[in-house]
Amino acid sequence: MELANPGLPNFDYVRATTPAEVIGLLLQHPDDARLFMGGTDVFVRMRDGAMTPKLLIDVKRLPGLTEITYDPETGLHIGAAANMNAIARHPVVLEHYPLLVESVNAVASYPLRTRATMGGNLCNASPCADTALAALLLEAMLVAAGPDGDRAIPAGAFFLGPGKHALKPGEFLTRIEIPTPPAGWAGRFIKLGRNAHGDLAIASAAAGGYPDESAPSGYRFRVALGSVAPTPIRVPEAEAILAQGPINEKTCDAAADAARAAARPIDDVRASAKYRKAMVKTLTRRALVEVWAMLQKEG
Ligand SMILES: Cc1cc2nc3c(=O)[nH]c(=O)nc-3n(C[C@H](O)[C@H](O)[C@H](O)COP(=O)(O)OP(=O)(O)OC[C@H]3O[C@@H](n4cnc5c(N)ncnc54)[C@H](O)[C@@H]3O)c2cc1C
Structure with a gap:
């Protein structure tokens, strides 16, 4: 019987002991060396044939790297x-x-x-x-x-x-x-997967806020999204709406709409782009409302 994933291809292994050694090896092997630490991405990709490095450089035992x-x-x-x-x-x-x-x-x-x-x-x-x-x-x-x-x-x-x-x-x-978060900071990360634990995100949203007298609303907020664009992104448009204020259900809704507009998701095995867009609004709004509740409690 032929296995779908028959195992790892052959590779050389170096456990690096100094940063200079790592840098030297990376420069010597620009196309066929790969770094690894936990290996939870690297070995899965090698097993699946998505990555075929000839040399694996283990950097996790370099001084200070786990501190x-x-x-x-x-x-x-x-x-x-x-x-x-x-x-x-x-x-x-x-x-x-x-x-x-x-x-x-x-x-x-x-x-x-x-x-x-x-x-x-x-x-x-x-x-x-x-x-x-x-x-x-x-x-x-x-x-x-x-x-x-x-x-x-x-x-x-x-x-x-x-x-x-x-x-x-x-x-x-x-x-x-x-950096140490600004005084009075409150933050929330919400992830939507196909199941509660152990799955990659269909969409995720994080929001954080803190009192800031220089903002018209008296608060600065930060908003970030995952799994809905080619990279994880911040959403300055949503942050600007919240800095302007006043902070209430309506502004949280408007900021969540701005996040939805900023998202550029794709269809994939986990979800459609359309569903992801809708979920960006829901997750962002929920994160903002929860952060605002925390800020009010502390204030
Ligand atoms: C079953 C399973 C479930 C998972 N679920 C999630 C999930 O829910 N959410 C999520 O975000 N991820 C998930 N992942 C992905 C993975 O576990 C994470 O991305 C993990 O944090 C990678 O860390 P690592 O140390 O194992 O990375 P490694 O596999 O060691 O390396 C990851 C990448 O970084 C490069 N690299 C390693 N060290 C360095 C360095 N010092 N400098 C520069 N490049 C370097 C490697 O070459 C490789 O490209 C999952 C993976 C598996 C197998």
Whole structure:
């Protein structure tokens, strides 16, 4: 009997010990080397024949790559290879970054999250990457090491298209830096899948808000969407409506309409584009109403 997926092709394996070694290998093998950390994307794609690297470079044991540290001044630093369960149970993340916990916990299942990393989720650059919405909303900087030294890329400039990101040849992600959220911040991530757990998003929405006297409404909001455009996106049009205010059901509805208009989904096995568009409005509105309720409670 012939198996549909007969296993992995042959490959060479290097467990890198220094960033310089990784950069050197990437430059030497521009077309046939692949980095991996948790391997939950890489090995599935290799098994399916969608990726055929000759060389796999394991970067998760590089110094600092699994570290999670926090300083109120500089924010949260997450090593690119920190696994998702380590992030979600970290006391500082639980205290200051509940939106990140929500988005990390939305990925697949607990066992998978023991291997899967946030760095890998971002570098996979899938439009439906759950943690990308938190990175966009919390205005993370993605720090890469490369031939010209370290480079910090704003999350908003990192995603270029399905599977495409802003890393240059020889560069690799070492850390995700997330600033301390603004005072009074409240956030919410909502994902719609075909089932409650373990599925990729049909559509997802994240919203966050905080008091800001310089905004006519007295608040600034941020809105991000997943799985409804070639990349995860922020929706400045919705954010502008909420900054103008006043914040009420009508403005939340108008902002959700703006999110719906910004979405450019496709039909695929998970859902039709039409359904996705409709769900963008529902999810965005729900996230905004919940964030607004949290802000009012705190205020
Ligand atoms: C059953 C299953 C369910 C899943 N469900 C979800 C889900 O619900 N939501 C979701 O968002 N994802 C889901 N995924 C996708 C996957 O688990 C995540 O994207 C995961 O976070 C990837 O992390 P990783 O460490 O395993 O990445 P890896 O597989 O190690 O790498 C991912 C990509 O990043 C590249 N890469 C690795 N390290 C680096 C680096 N340091 N610098 C630059 N590039 C690098 C790799 O070459 C590869 O292209 C699922 C996967 C499976 C198998």
